[in-house]
Amino acid sequence: MGIPAALPDTERLVDWDELPEKVRALPANFNPMALGVLMAHQAEWISMQADLDIAVCEKGRRTGITFAQALTDTITAASAKEAGGDNIWYMADTKEKGLEFIGYVGKFAQIVARGQCTMVEQHIFVDQLEDGSSRNIQAFRVRFASGFRVTALSSRPENIHGLQGLVDIDEAALHKNVAHVLESATALLIWGGRIRVWSTHRGKKNAFNQLVQDVKAGRYGKRAKVIRISFDDAVANGLYERACFMRGAEPTEEGKRDWYTAIRSAYGPRKAAMREELDVIPRDGDGSAIPGVWIENAMPEVRPILRIVFDDDFPKRPELEREVWCATWCALNLIPALKKAAEGFDGRWAVGMDFARHRHFSVIKPARITQDLRRDLPFVIELANAPTRQQEQILWAMLDWLKDKQKAWTFAGDATGPGQTLMEYTGDRYGRAVYDEKHSTWGGGPVHEVTLSRAWYGEWMPKYIDLFQDGYITLPRDASLEDDHRAVEFIDGIPMVPRIERKDLKDAELVRHGDGAIAGALMNYAALNHVGGQVYEYHRVRPGAQSDRQVQIGAGWRNKEGIW
Structure with missing residues (x-):
């Protein structure tokens, strides 16, 4: 599934006609909602979590993983304890993503819980430390009649110390300290908690990629697995058709080709970034060094x-x-x-x-x-x-x-x-x-x-x-x-x-x-x-540090702007 095997050896933009038929196809009389709210890859991500302590998804951009997780988390928090209900602790790299996620939960809750829940609340979460002191943490939550809640926290590792329930770590590769977040979350496994981690990649050396490789190698045991979902996987499962459905537009073969090509072309010469963000292939570096x-x-x-x-x-x-x-x-x-x-x-x-x-x-x-x-x-x-x-x-x-x-x-x-x-x-x-x-x-x-x-x-x-x-x-x-x-x-x-x-x-x-x-x-x-x-050195000095005259040093000259 996804990009042809030849791509990793080159940086060319993929030709539409080279893509697998599942990606290019536009089935006649296709109903994007016939299989339910979730697409096949979203449903696969949710179903794989049932028997795992740690579920990891390395994904392409805009493949709907956060949306799917919000739906299943709403169902979990709305359920009674004997039916598998539990608290959900969601952590994103930015406050805006936390608000977006809790907004999904709020909308789903009105349907799933049929009014047996609160609206989205902003509150101060009091975290009790081991030394007896406490601190206030800003959070957003939706509470359910089951007694459980979905709470969106910031990405600070210490925010989940002492908590119990299921932990979501969204866009883990973008967290400032994802390694420590994972260490803090692991303690929840002792009392039956579970961890779900999903993200696009941000370089081979990023802690998220290290987690992916460690889980694949079996270093986290048999109750930890990784799923890989690329942009092409989502396209094959009806992403374009659903996008048309949401806009009220009619999907066409020509429209799908133009839409797909435009998304890839938008990366311009940044082919390594395109492969990382769409094709789930982490790049060697950490971004362009020359703007x-x-x-x-x-x-x-x-x-x-x-x-x-x-x-x-x-x-x-x-x-x-x-x-x-x-x-x-x-x-x-x-x-x-x-x-x-x-x-x-x-x-x-x-x-x-x-x-x-x-x-x-x-x-x-x-x-x-x-x-x-x-x-x-x-x-x-x-x-x-x-x-x-x-x-x-x-x-x-x-x-x-x-x-x-x-x-x-x-x-x-x-x-x-x-x-x-x-x-x-x-x-x-x-x-x-x-x-x-x-x-x-x-x-x-x-x-x-x-x-x-x-x-x-x-x-x-x-x-x-x-x-x-x-x-x-x-x-x-x-x-x-x-x-x-x-x-x-x-x-x-x-x-x-x-x-x-x-x-x-x-x-x-x-x-x-x-x-x-x-x-x-x-x-x-x-x-x-x-x-x-003599060997020239190229230096910058603070503005105003030198007078307007030029100063000769060695064989070079530093002008009034401080440039050699």
């Missing part, structure tokens, strides 16, 4: 993207033929772009390269370092399926031109894995940078061979992100390059590109891996570690 508005501000105009997508037969051509073709391309495209970019500019250059051979793009990002130390990229080179020799030829054509024109430049290249060979040859040709710890300067040649790692990302990616925040970088306006930067996420607090691939926005047959963002971070590394001067 979209920062990226847009850094792309003021359309500039050249020198892009080559080599066909599969090109590497099989004779070596001389490949060299002639590539030399011609450099003469017609690369060198004119360099000449135009160098007109009227006598400052230094910084060049970064993220290497790839087969699946991803190799990206070369040259930047002019302006007088105020801005990184201004006049163009970007993108190479797909490029033989290593031709990548070498293009890179060296650029570096040779900068050297011949006596431009000051520094290069940092990805020497991880298959890129190591090219970076070694480049270091041999132009000279490797050597760090002098005594004088805190770089000497030797202008080439940095960088081995990418979590530690490297942790130190250098934040410096690259700072350029966007402070408006100190300009890039070509380009959809694929923008998508590369949106791919940078916080993973365990470190901004880096997760292992998920994303479809290239210009050619659906190609994939990317945040290549442009990685090349940018390498470019900035080269800019901050240039040969012949």
Whole structure:
């Protein structure tokens, strides 16, 4: 059920025609209410709770789990003790969700309890602590003639200490301290209480995902189980038809297709978020590290993207033929772009390269370092399926031109894995940078061979992100390059590109891996570690902390706004 198996390996939007027939079908004369108030997946979630101490649902957005839980909780609280009645304690991550849930209960209660209940009440819940003291907790509740009640509390773990009954934890992944909430709720099991937890995911490292994995592994015993309900499961069970029913609209096949496609398209390039929120596939990271508005501000105009997508037969051509073709391309495209970019500019250059051979793009990002130390990229080179020799030829054509024109430049290249060979040859040709710890300067040649790692990302990616925040970088306006930067996420607090691939926005047959963002971070590394001067640091200082004059520190200048 749900998304085809091919999706986890790519970031493409699912084609409607590839979906299972159960999702696409619109049965003739379909009555969405024929099977009752609940859809099949809602009923399955409720029925599985009967014999479990801990029931967990990892779900897609807007699949109706909270609605279904409110209905069964109303029935439970309205029932006598001998019929299974009990108190319900509902905990959400926000006050608004608590009000929404208790509102459902209030409406259901008027039907289920036939007036033998109160309206929704706001009250102060007095919590008695073990040391004899007490505290007041704001809560919302509906009380029933059975003597039981449904109460919506805040998500503070201590709110359920000493309580007894059934505990609901809604959108558990969004709670500030879900691990402690679960620990507090577990004590209720001693006297026959039960715990129901449901949520969309918020990253693989979130406590909710850890709970899901632990329950699946049997670490909570046989009376704990997990159910998985995706957005597509809900669609297959009549979500679209019920939405039409509620609006008084007529469901149609074309309408269903447009509705479904619009929901997925609304995520734009945030495919990892779409997969997490709709397809119940937790992502590696914790959200985009570079806000979209920062990226847009850094792309003021359309500039050249020198892009080559080599066909599969090109590497099989004779070596001389490949060299002639590539030399011609450099003469017609690369060198004119360099000449135009160098007109009227006598400052230094910084060049970064993220290497790839087969699946991803190799990206070369040259930047002019302006007088105020801005990184201004006049163009970007993108190479797909490029033989290593031709990548070498293009890179060296650029570096040779900068050297011949006596431009000051520094290069940092990805020497991880298959890129190591090219970076070694480049270091041999132009000279490797050597760090002098005594004088805190770089000497030797202008080439940095960088081995990418979590530690490297942790130190250098934040410096690259700072350029966007402070408006100190300009890039070509380009959809694929923008998508590369949106791919940078916080993973365990470190901004880096997760292992998920994303479809290239210009050619659906190609994939990317945040290549442009990685090349940018390498470019900035080269800019901050240039040969012949002290290491630059990029800092922010408090407004007003410096006078209007510029202050020289080392080889860098800090202007009156406090920007290096």
